[in-house]
Amino acid sequence: MRCGFCLPVCPTFKETGIEAESPRGRISLMKAAVDGIMEPGISFEDQMNHCLGCRACEPACPADVKYGQLIEQARDAVETHTKQHRWWIRGVRKMVFKELFPSQQKMRLLGSGMHFYKKSGLQSVVRKTGVVGLFSKQLSDMEKILPDASGKGITQLLGTFIPAKGEKIATVGMFRGCLMDVMFTQTNIKTVKLLSEAGFDVVIPETQNCCGALHAHSGESDQAKMLAKNNIRAFQEAGVDFIVSNAGGCGAILVEYDHLLHDEPEWKEAADWFAKRVKDISTILVEKGRPLQFADSESATTSTRVTYQDSCHLRNVMKGSNPSRQLLKEVGNVTFVEMKDAGSCCGSAGIYNVTQPEMANQILEGKMVNVNATEASYLVTSNPGCLLQMKLGIDKHGQKGKMEAVHIADFLYDRVVKH
Template sequence: MITVQEKKRIQTEFQDKMDYDELLNCMRCGFCLPSCPTYIESGYDEAHSPRGRIALMKAVVDGDIEPDEDVKRSLDMCLGCRACEPVCPSGVNYGHLLEQARDIIYQNHQLTASTKAIRNIAFKGLFPNQSRMRTMTGLLGFYQRSGLQKAARRTGLMKFLPENLRTMEQVLPEVPSLKQLKNRPDHLPSLVPQKKKVAFFSGCLMDSMFMATNDATMKLLQYAGCEIVIPDSQACCGALHGHSGEKQQAKELAKRNIAAFETSGADYIITNAGGCGAFLTDYDHLLKDDPEWAPRAAAFAVKIKDISSVLSELEFDKLPLELPEQIITYQDSCHLKNVQKTFLEPRQLLQSIAGAQYKEMKDADRCCGSAGIYNIVESEMSMQILDYKMEQVQDTMAKTIVTANPGCLLQMKLGIEREGLADNMRVVHIVDLLLEAYEYARQPVGS
């Protein structure tokens, strides 16, 4: 419950910090409504639409309403997918408003002891510290390989977890050993005549739980003609912090990353996770009020490029790519499409694979319901959104679902498990599929 004193502090900070001109940009036209998953899945509740949330923010600033639990609930229910932004005729930067509002509320609202402890462990203790991320992932790998996982499932211990967490445990990737996690490169040469020098943003989860996908990314870059620099002083991108009301910590992580990459001499900074890439491109906004860091953030942001974009630029789709006959479809990463504006490149790469028939999914760009930790903290709405997504997947008759973000990948694996389709459907990151196609095309005939 938000106390009277907390409401006063929140309202004062809304008036002091919210971008009122941006709030006024919303014309209440409703163009955003058909693009908003929570508006649709809530039964067309205006409080769960972009224009409804903006109206609530403005009403708090104007003093027309108090920042009560209903306001907080509306903002918490938002996926932050930013699908409303490309369709907005006024160009409202909704994502920036949402992050600012959440930050004000969470920094001025006393959380329960358990919630505060969990947030401190995740946002301060775990994600900013790559060595701890690797240790945690190494422990997960031990759990998977030691027989503990099989024992936990066989004895029924998993039944004590909520259903969504039980299923999530089943879809976690097989992770590398702690020794493998610590043996990471900092520089790789091009394997063909060099075309570009790039720096690789390896991320926190991507370079631990999804290390194999990072390795595939670097191989593709080498095959495409890139020399690669991987700064070892880089940190978590800060997206989870920025989206969850921990903006100051996001700024600290941004500064660490800018400093890590600005001496790399790279043409581009490459990402392979849509959510990370989008937040990295927003560093210029995040640090716009800091005279020292604003120009450095702007120089950093313009170099961010998704792996599919650089592969398209370097004409990777002109190389021999082949797979066994199958139907493939693509699930957009919300932030890759809506923030980084990368939409056509992944599709062009997938359509260039011989043997694979590409079928576009209906509403491929509608959020899958993952949204960082949304599928854990807002499980019911997340599963509603996922159920709709899986209906569209099945209509394509695809054997392979391709994604460009780790959260989307796990969410779609969760959907496959929920629908009982694990025996005839898979989900893969686009770089893993492209590497598979590159290497398959080079197999000796008859092998």
């Protein structure tokens, strides 16, 4: 089928109107490469890299084309084809994909470095000199919204077991994430405390590692599989009933570990066990948790306007866009305002806003028109990448002080009645 129903929902097609920038166009290019009509070389690679991987094309497709699986295979093919030509890129990739991300110890070192950069005064010096801007405008913009990183992750601060408040409903395993755990440590802590308030014993297996999403999306499927197997072992040993993620980007690959390991039959049972237990924080709170009680702020005379930006992966892969909205509507003194096209990608898409800054900024500008129209005080998201991208948009549009981008776990925990 080449119906084109996927075209109007594709952010890169919407921006360019070019067939090759659409899901249908990219699938045609993949087919041409498979049929030997074109080489999976640089121009093919560029076209594949322009894709955000947001997967908005999947729910729109009447033929149930698994575009996410196709793009991962295409990127794997590009990596294999171009490996011998790019020694310096290989060096950087090896350091990032094989040494930094798989090691939580190294991620904590990175967190310590970022913490020092912000707190030592070095950040002010760097900003005054404008040295980052000499390298890249995008890096300079991103530097402005660096979160408060930490050299300590959640298990260093809370331990590996947090009991349920009141009667226990189930035992959940917390997927802490690699970057999430050092760049948004407080969000992880509040996620665990929300789970405890809702009646869950929370286990945080120390031996878990990065989910492998960046690897799988960048043509490093062998490394992604290795990380997946390690996570499956860690959570099976912990004997949990559910596995909770608070980052849509991570959750979407965790829920597809069965597909990632589909060509390794000896892993089938374990991968199925894992994949069917994965839930986003909002989904498990709504579906399985004891209802949270939210405080009505007695001092508040007016209601707070709140809007929500979907995480593409939470919406299109985990099918979890409703529970977050439901929870936000339950919070006292909140008026929930639905944003136009809230389900459309914000341009963050993992590291897309670093690797494809032009398109990412174009998409962000379109998104900000809809964000600003909500006149909300809080812009809530469920993924760290979206959160940073929204902070960047708010900063660029001079909305700082009027509007704040927050993760849903932070927003809910700050307003829940604690027992």
